[in-house]
Amino acid sequence: MDQIKIDAQLDFAKKEIQIIQQITCYNLTGETLDTIYLHNWPNSYKDRNTPLSRRLIEDYDKSLYFAKKERRGHTDIKSISTDFVSDKWEIDKESPDIIKVLLTNPIKANDSVTVSLTYVVKVPDSRYTGYGTKNNTYNLRYWYITPATYTNKWELMSNLNMDDLYMHPANYTINFEVPRGVVLNSDLNSYKTNSSFNTIYHLSGEQRVDIELNISLLNEFETFKTDSLNVISNVNGTLLDHNLKTDIIKREVLFINKYLGSYPHKSILVNNVTYEKNPIYGLNQLPKFLNPFSGAFEWDIKMFKALTRKYLENTLLVNRRTDSWILDGIQTYLMIKYVEEYYPEVKAMGNISNIWGIKSSAMAKLNFNDKYPFVYQFAARQNLDQALATRADSLSNFNRKIVNKYKAGLGLRYLDEYLNDSIVTKSIKQFYTENTNQLCSSNTFKDIIIHKTDKDLSWFFGNYIHSKKKIDxxxxxxxxxxxxxxxxxxxxxxxxxxxxxxxxxxxxxxxxxxxxxxxxxxxxxxxxxxxxxxxxxxxxxxxxxxxxxxxxxLKGLFNKPIQFRFFKDVEDPYYNQVFYNLYADYNLYDGLVIGPRIYNESIFKKKWLYKITPLYGTNSKKLIGSFSLVYQH
Missing domain, CATH: 2.60.40.10 (Immunoglobulins)
Incomplete structure (x- = not known):
């Protein structure tokens, strides 16, 4: 097991972290290595030419590109040595967040080497990725240098604001010094010692990845104690008291343990940044003044999403850059199951669905879980979707954050219904319990599930995952x-x-x-x-x-009954929908022209669209109007 020891000191005024670090890593490649790679993601903010800056520009975010130097982050490396021998090291201009270390003494197979580093991290403003500093608060993620993971090759990746660094588990020992009165939150084992001006937090953890810290003058985190896990979080919620939140967390942890298995560590940190970067879409888009959802439901569902994300990312060590669909699928599947069990009556529009004039619409009748197929179908009809196996850095933000997550979860629910006998839930739990804290992939899950059934699943692990072909x-x-x-x-x-x-x-x-x-x-x-x-x-x-x-x-003229709706609505597949509204206009010859507009255009794209507008002119005393029939490819 790799060992990482960090002595860090935060200069609150300069927004800098001085770090002395030792990384003891083992050569498990089966061959002699004369080069190793380190991920230096704190340096991904250094200028406007980094992969991160270019990625943000692609996402129409120019904040880092035009940022002042003092608001950027970077790494100032003082020295790198291995086993106390100074080595040459290189940083490629195109990938300044990856370090190539040329070893003076190559590492033989199964041997280890200790890499010693001294460097200073300038903490960036948090506006770029959500992590960094703002208002005397530090949300630190990917704040230190980490060894790159080697599978059959070096898995090198730059920071693209996707929070997906592929890391091998390691045993951590961290001594983090902060000014006296400053609070540090983490999910590692910890104790602290005080001096006249500073506090040192002594942190340790075994088989950990992605050490995330929060440092602030005012502690906004709460600790929720359950029988098996302490959840440390500042996920924003309504004015719920601590006891109610604790009861909700206990239910969530029991549910996750039921479907996955127990968490291998005593505590888990769930930062609100985790939720804000991947929120419940549809929950945060509705006007707050309407209070569409109860405070308990809103906080519960937000917390459940953030908690399951950290739970999975901290334990199932999948390359999320190239193989993201499996964790996305499991998380969405758990979300669907959780809402089915505890909130089957909640509508996608919340209490808005009860408002007169809205409650009769098909949109108002959509349950909360109906949003998953609804959004996927919208993307598929517009031909916006991409294959689940597409690399995460090649996906559009719409697909990476929403559509592909939904399709992956719907796919697991599809398998669950088709295979029956709880094969999918059993396979997910086996996948989790057998691969906790280990490098794994979606192929590992595939091997588990195909051995639990005699049914052919090549269609799922073929076209469903690796293409954008649609079922119809x-x-x-x-x-x-x-x-x-x-x-x-x-x-x-x-x-x-x-x-x-x-x-x-x-x-x-x-x-x-x-x-x-x-x-x-x-x-x-x-x-x-x-x-x-x-x-x-x-x-x-x-x-x-x-x-x-x-x-x-079998017993009528029409396959589906005709349904008339005032104004455009979502599709209701159980009816032949006809939409109508009132049309009025004025011209000198006809005077006021008025009449109904009848059409079949819904929110979803259709191949054939018709529009009939019979009108009456009050001056001309004539029936006029228009008719159109359009084919959309």
Missing amino acids: YTIKKIKKTNDSVYLTIKNKRNFTAPIALYAVNNKDIIFRKWLTGIDSTATIAIPKGDYKRLSLNYEYLYPELNLRDNWKN
Whole structure:
């Protein structure tokens, strides 16, 4: 196990950390190494030419590019040596946050080397990445130099504001000196000693990665004690008392332990920065003055997301730059399950869904968990989505922060429903318990789950993960005989996946049957029964491009009933929607022209759009208007 010892002293006025560090790392590559690499992410703020600065520009953030020198961060390296021998080291101009150390004495396989470093870190302003200093508070993450991880090659990566440094676990000993009266928060084992002017925090932890610290004049963190874990957090919430928050945290920890397993350390630090960089989208976009959600629900769901993120990132050591979907999927899956269990009645719009004039809309009827397929379908219809296996630094922010996380979680829920017998939940727990504090990947999870079922999962670990192909099936026609119903199902895309067929009577499910292997067209027979309609994906258990043509009515003229809605709404796949509103205009010849505007354009993109506007002119006494039919590719 690698050993990292750090003696650090914070100069509060200069916003600098003086560091003397020793890294004892082991050569487990199986070959002799004459070069090692270190990640120097504190130096990623040094000027406008760093990968971080360029990345922020791509995200339309010019704050670091135009920042004054005193607001930037950098690393001033005084010396680097190995086993007390000075070595040559290089920093590439294009990647100033990566150090290449040329070893005077190469390291043989299974031997170790101690790298000694002396350097000063200038702490950047927190406005760039959320980490740094602001108003006498220091949120420190990636604040020290770390050894690069070696798998079958050196896993080198620059800081791109994605909080995804791939680190090997190590045993830490840290002595951090701060001015007297300043508070330091961490989730390491700690005690402190005082002198006349300073306080030294003595921190230690085994098998740890990514040591995050908060240093401030005013302690905003609370410690929530549960039977198995102490949660140290400053996640913003409403005016909930400490006891209620503790009860919520206890429930969250029990839930996570049930689905994953116990956390390997005594404490976990959950900084509000973690949540703010990956918030609950939809929760923070609604107007606060409307109070759409209860204070308990809002804090619970925010805390649960931040807690699960830190829980997973601190224990499952996946390369999140190249293999991000597995942790994203597990976290979103846990979010879905948590809301299903404790908040099944909460709507996506919160209490706004009860307002007169809104509550009858399809949007108001969406449950909180319905936002996941809703957002994915929106991105897929607009062709904005990207494959789950896409490198994180090649994803758009929309996909990296939202769409791909949702698709990954929906994929695990899809597998859960298809495989049944709790195979997915058992596989997730086994994946966690067998790989805690170890380097692992999504292939590790794949090996676990495919050995728990005889069903073919190549479609999931192939097209679902590695392509942006969409699932889209339709019922083309039905034929009834005395005792059976024959239905022809067509695969409209080039993605063959399991699909769910339902027999429905007045929204009650009579039966559900999984169908596989339909790559083009297939006709199947089902027995007649007490049902009126047949539907594909009735419960929306898997993300599908188009749900509108998934219905056939056995006993009526229309496959779905017609529904009239005043103004545009989200799609309701259970109805043929017709939207209308009032149109009025004026011209000299016709005078006031007035009438209804009837159309089918919803929030989601459709191939065929129609608009009918019959109008009456009060001067001309004539019926006028317009009609349009548009095809959108």
